[in-house]
Every structure is written in C-alpha cells, then in structure tokens.
Amino acid sequence: MSYVITIDGPAGAGKSSVAKDTARKLGIKYLDTGAIYRAIALILNASEVKPLDDDIMREALGKISIVLKGKAVLVNGFDVTGEIRTPEADELASVYSAVPAVREALLGLQKEQEKHGSIVAEGRDVGSVVFPDAKVKFFLTASPEARAERRYNERISKGKTADYDEILRAITERDKNDSSRKTAPLKIPEGAIYLDTSDMTEEEAVNFILNEVKNKVKEAIINETE
Ligand code: DC
Numbered sequence: 225m226s227y228v229i230t231i232d233g234p235a236g237a238g239k240s241s242v243a244k245d246t247a248r249k250l251g252i253k254y255l256d257t258g259a260i261y262r263a264i265a266l267i268l269n270a271s272e273v274k275p276l277d278d279d280i281m282r283e284a285l286g287k288i289s290i291v292l293k294g295k296a297v298l299v300n301g302f303d304v305t306g307e308i309r310t311p312e313a314d315e316l317a318s319v320y321s322a323v324p325a326v327r328e329a330l331l332g333l334q335k336e337q338e339k340h341g342s343i344v345a346e347g348r349d350v351g352s353v354v355f356p357d358a359k360v361k362f363f364l365t366a367s368p369e370a371r372a373e374r375r376y377n378e379r380i381s382k383g384k385t386a387d388y389d390e391i392l393r394a395i396t397e398r399d400k401n402d403s404s405r406k407t408a409p410l411k412i413p414e415g416a417i418y419l420d421t422s423d424m425t426e427e428e429a430v431n432f433i434l435n436e437v438k439n440k441v442k443e444a445i446i447n448e449t450e
Contacts, residue, residue: 230351236371257347262308265320351413
C-alpha cells in the first residue's frame with residue numbers, strides 16, 4: 225500500500241529535518257516542495273520576470289523545466305541545489321510563491337511524485353491543495369522566537385554569519401506573506417494533526433509523527449481488510 229504523509233507549517237518550524245528523518249525511518253521518499261519554489265523563484269528573478277500574475281509570467285513559466293533528480297533540483301537542465309538555500313532565495317521564494325500562475329505551474333510536478341511510491345511531502349499547502357487525500361497530515365509550528373533561534377543556530381553551525389534580530393524580522397515578514405496571500409495561503413489543512421515544536425527536540429517530534437503514522441496506517445490496513 226502506497227501512501228502520502230504531509231507536513232505543512234511556517235518557516236523554521238523544523239519541518240525539513242523532521243520530514244527528512246521521518247521519511248528515512250519509514251524508508252520512503254521525501255518531497256521538499258519549498259526547494260521547487262526556491263528554484264523557480266531564482267530563475268524568474270534572474271530572468272527579470274516580475275512577480276505578477278500576467279502573460280509575461282505565463283510565457284516565462286512555459287519555458288522553464290524543473291526536474292527533481294534524487295535530492296537535486298534541476299532548472300532547465302542545470303543543478304541549482306547549491307544555490308537555493310540563501311537568505312535571498314528565502315525572500316524570493318516567498319514573493320514568487322504568492323503568484324497564482326507560479327503555483328499552478330508547479331502543481332502537476334508535485335502531484336506526480338505520488339506515482340513513484342509512498343512519500344513524506346513537506347511545504348505550505350501540501351495537505352490542503354497538493355495532496356488533500358493524504359493518509360496522515362501534520363501541521364508543525366513553533367513560536368517565531370524559537371524558529372528564529374533554530375535558523376540562527378543552523379547558520380552558525382554551518383560556519384556562516386547570522387544576526388538573530390534580522391532572522392526574526394525575516395521570519396515574521398515571511399509568515400505574513402505566506403499566510404495572507406490569496407492563493408493557497410499557509411493554513412492548517414482539514415484533518416491535520418497540530419504540533420507545536422517550540423519545546424520539543426527534533427527526535428521527540430519525529431517519534432510523535434511516527435507513532436501517529438503507524439496508528440493511521442494500521443487503521444487503514446484494518447479497514448481495507450474488513
Ligand atoms: O519551506 P521553504 O522555506 O523552503 O519554502 C520557501 C518558500 O516557498 C516559502 O516562503 C513559502 C513557499 N512555499 C510555498 O508557498 N508552498 C509550498 N508548498 C512550499 C513552499
């Protein structure tokens with residue numbers, strides 16, 4: 225039985241590491257939808273296409289091909305995986321992902337990942353729009369301060385420079401953009417399990433998720449055989 229698990233939530237809630245670890249422990253694929261939005265935002269910005277829902281945008285989108293190859297994201301054949309994790313890409317992805325034409329263009333690519341077997345999909349609307357019929361849905365969040373602290377520690381541990389106040393400001397700004405946009409705003413999907421990870425370790429969050437998944441998958445198997 226193949227199934228989809230969705231994990232939505234705001235920036236810095238620990239979704240990526242939790243989703244990756246959950247997928248690894250379940251032995252299934254991890255789908256990072258944010259990486260796709262980051263990649264398309266970078267190419268649109270580099271091509272000087274304004275973040276507007278207009279014909280210029282549609283024409284540009286028609287010429288972009290995005291391919292997921294294992295952990296890599298290829299844009300028009302070029303591997304951009306190394307370029308999508310910068311503060312600039314954070315901001316650009318937040319702005320371009322609010323454009324309905326961009327979201328429409330990326331919907332098919334995300335949906336088709338389900339065809340290759342079970343997945344843990346992570347994003348902002350994976351439980352509400354992309355995989356509304358997912359077997360188990362989660363909404364992971366944490367206080368803005370806890371999220372800013374995590375991003376700060378992440379950057380420092382990678383030997384990069386970081387400014388906590390600036391990170392907190394950017395997170396608050398992104399929350400506002402992601403939650404207030406008209407198309408597919410960040411919201412708790414119907415039927416999602418809400419998890420506040422402010423005072424949780426990554427391991428605790430993963431264990432909580434694995435437990436819920438096991439129960440739901442068991443339930444589904446029992447229902448199927450009844
Ligand atoms: O999860 P992330 O930080 O890599 O996402 C980057 C941006 O992409 C984020 O600002 C919101 C957007 N995004 C989205 O709108 N929908 C998704 N399913 C995933 C990401």
